[in-house]
Amino acid sequence: MLKITDLHAEVDGKPILKGLNLEVGSGEVHAIMGPNGSGKSTLCQVLAGRDGYQVTSGSVSFEGQDLLAMAPEIRAREGLLLAFQYPVEIPGVKNVYLLKAAYNAQREHRGEPEVDAFEFLQLLRERTRIMKMDESFLHRGVNEGFSGGEKKRNEILQMLVLEPKLALLDETDSGLDIDALKVVSEGVNTLRGEDRSVVLVTHYQRLLDHIVPDFVHVLSDGRIIKSGDKSLALELEANGYQNVVEAA
Amino acid sequence: MSEADYLEAFRSEQGSLGAQLPDWVMALRLSALGRFERAGFPDPRHEEWRYTNIRPIVKKAFKPAGDALAPLEVGVLDQHRLGVDSAVELVFVNGRLHAGLSQMQGLPDGAVVEDLGTALRSRGETLQPLLGQIADDRDSSFVALSTAFLRDGVFIGLAPGCVLERPIKLLFVSTREAQPVVFHPRILFHGGANSQATVIEHYAGMEGSASFTNTVTEAALEAGARLEHYKIQRESTQAYHIGSLHVRQMRDSSLRSHNVNLGGRLVRNDLNIGLMEPGAEVLLNGLFMAGGRQHVDNHTRVHHAAPHTQSTEEYRGIIDDHARGVFKGRVLVDRGAQRIEAHQTSANLVLSDGAEVDTKPELEIYADDVVCSHGATVGQLDEQSLFYLRSRGLDDKTARGLLTFAFAGEVISRIGEQSIRDRLEEVIVGRLPDHQRLKELV
Structure with missing residues (x-):
């Protein structure tokens, strides 16, 4: 699904990722954990294709294609979607416009006909229910006036509608109360499947109680220094990053 | 058309109009002409015209609107209609009322919507104290010019308590002519106490029409009167448009002005709102979109002349290509006008390197117990x-x-x-x- 090889990237001339390697297979859930400043968010932004995040060497292949050569919108249409740590508010652009545009862009990319408006609405209704969101959310501006928790739910709602092959979650759990965390986790678990993968980037172990990963990686100073199964997350929780980083 | 050309056009028209218009109107025209002659057209040295050079209007040869109407098919006209269900609709073709295309029946008692010429002849007592009294032509040569050529337009009068459920629509269409036409539509609105109405001024032009519309609207809102006023300007991108809205608001009256400019080559709007008595409030809502080489200038002036008055102003501009936008918002608060509230924002979206916008708030406050805010932004898409x-x-x-x-x-x-x-x-x-x-x- 995703293969990152010796990835180096910098922001404003400052190296952040320094030789990162990661392989994510179909149907797998990976958690990437690490202290602040280790490069977690940079990795997400690089994969989503944001300007200003300069890849200096290395490669990323997604479903056998060169991901780094694709424009951000092509990455999304090919099935790589990022749930932002800080989703932006876009007043005046209704959620439903965004979802419909994104959904149809994806279908067009695959050579499928546009979806019928009624069918699409049915789909939206069903997915908003999973996220325990009121339908009125659909007619509000994207994240406009949403609380932190509502914004995160909205990110997952978009994923449920767009059904990415690879869902990349950047600190989606931060700032959530336990109820919201459960709803968000349930949404992500709905996304899991044999041919779908999830990469969770998180600072805390508690998300992993709800979304159980197949692999856990520790990111430090721009490289993955240790990988293991879900027990590694518990170890991090118990002993702190510092010990793991020093031991590695 | 230079100043001298207008004087000439005035002289050739004045003689024949004497029989049609009452003496007081003829006198009003003549005195306005005198003021126009003395002031002349403004040049960019004039502070109010710093960013808008009207030379193209002066240099271009226009012909005055004539009695012979341009042929216009209803089907063609329909493309320009807004599709709004209205109480009455008046259609002006090149500045002159087209009775055949207009629909003036079905107003409730207490409401009058009339061709200005007719109203000038039959309703002098109502019109004389208002016409040219709300719009101050010492301020603007274009207002003076409008009054000098006073003849075409609309009078709207609402008796106290008269409430119009459906809007009054005024459609001004200019056609493409070998020699473009200049016209001076004049609108006079009188809203009696506690009356309520929606008036839509819609300016549309056939493609390629390079006409010059010099339009002036005066509105008097008596105590408790409510007016929702729309100006929607969608003239051709070769057209010249100078317009102004002058409103005098009495106690507890309310004006909601929506000023939307999408067309025109060179456009200037002046909105002058006087909040004369306590409780009067106004919303000035504005949008313009300019592309190509369009130039759109909005000048607003809100005068808080009484305590407990309120103004809210939100103007937005979208400027692309080599277009230019101008906004100047002046708020004047008199010494005795305590406890007023005035808010103004001007937000501008500049979509290309060649586009330019000048935005300038101007607050002049002589009272000390007021709430005022203003903000201006110029930026690109986020x-x-x-x-x-x-x-x-x-x-x-x-x-x-x-x-x-x-x-x-x-x-x-x-x-x-x-x-x-x-x-x-x-x-x-x-x-x-x-x-x-x-x-x-x-």
């Missing part, structure tokens, strides 16, 4: 929002179109008439990049 939309699979063009539409949407959302909102959204989307796709979305 990069973070763009990336967010693209990261969901929208291509760059669709994302830009959607964000631009959203920017305009803030102004549209304040518009009261649903049918106008819908129509404007449609027109605005039609001017955005990737409009085919956006049309299906929004």
Whole structure:
């Protein structure tokens, strides 16, 4: 699904990722954990294709294609979607416009006909229910006036509608109360499947109680220094990053 | 047409009009002409005209609106209609009322909507104290010019308590002529105490029409009167448009002004609002979109002359290509006007390197117990929002179109008439990049 090889990237001339390697297979859930400043968010932004995040060497292949050569919108249409740590508010652009545009862009990319408006609405209704969101959310501006928790739910709602092959979650759990965390986790678990993968980037172990990963990686100073199964997350929780980083 | 050309046109018209218009109107015209002659057209050294050079209007040879109406088919006209269900609709072709295309029946008792010429002849007592009294032509040569050529237009009068459920529509269409036409439509509105109405001024032009519209609207709102006023300007991109709205508001009256400018080569609007008695409030809601080499200038002036008055002003501009936008918002608070509230924002979206906008708030406050705010922004589309939309699979063009539409949407959302909102959204989307796709979305 995703293969990152010796990835180096910098922001404003400052190296952040320094030789990162990661392989994510179909149907797998990976958690990437690490202290602040280790490069977690940079990795997400690089994969989503944001300007200003300069890849200096290395490669990323997604479903056998060169991901780094694709424009951000092509990455999304090919099935790589990022749930932002800080989703932006876009007043005046209704959620439903965004979802419909994104959904149809994806279908067009695959050579499928546009979806019928009624069918699409049915789909939206069903997915908003999973996220325990009121339908009125659909007619509000994207994240406009949403609380932190509502914004995160909205990110997952978009994923449920767009059904990415690879869902990349950047600190989606931060700032959530336990109820919201459960709803968000349930949404992500709905996304899991044999041919779908999830990469969770998180600072805390508690998300992993709800979304159980197949692999856990520790990111430090721009490289993955240790990988293991879900027990590694518990170890991090118990002993702190510092010990793991020093031991590695 | 230079000053001398207008004087000449005036002399050739004045003689024949004497029989049609009452003496007081003829005298009003003549004195306004005198003021126009003395002031002349403003040049860029004039502080109020610093950013807008009207030389192209002076240099261009226009012909005065004549009695011979341009042939105009209803089908052609329909393309320019807004599709709003209205109480009455008056259609002016090249400045002159076209009775055949107008629909003037069905108003309730207490409401008058009349061709200005007719009203000048039969309602002198009502019109004389208002006409030329709300609009101060010492301020503007264009207002003086309008009064000097006073003849065409509309009088709208509402008796106390008269409430009009459906809007009054005024459609001004200019046709493409070998020699473009100049016309001076004049609108006079008198809203009696506690009356209520919606007036839509819609200026449209056939493609290629290079006419010059010099329009003046005066409105007097008596105590408790409510007016929702629309000016929707969609003239051709070769047309010249100078317009002004002058409103005098008495106690507890309310004005909601929506000023939307999408067309025109050279456009200038002046809004002068006088809040003369306590409780008067005004909303000035404005949007302009300028592309190509369009130049759109909005000047607003709100005069808080009494305590407990309130003004809210929200103007937005979208400027692309080599277009230019100008906004100047003046708020004047008199010494005795305590406890007033005045808020003003001007937000501008500049979509290309060649586009330019000048925005200038001007607050002059002589009272000490007031709440005033103002803010002006000039910027591009937000990069973070763009990336967010693209990261969901929208291509760059669709994302830009959607964000631009959203920017305009803030102004549209304040518009009261649903049918106008819908129509404007449609027109605005039609001017955005990737409009085919956006049309299906929004």
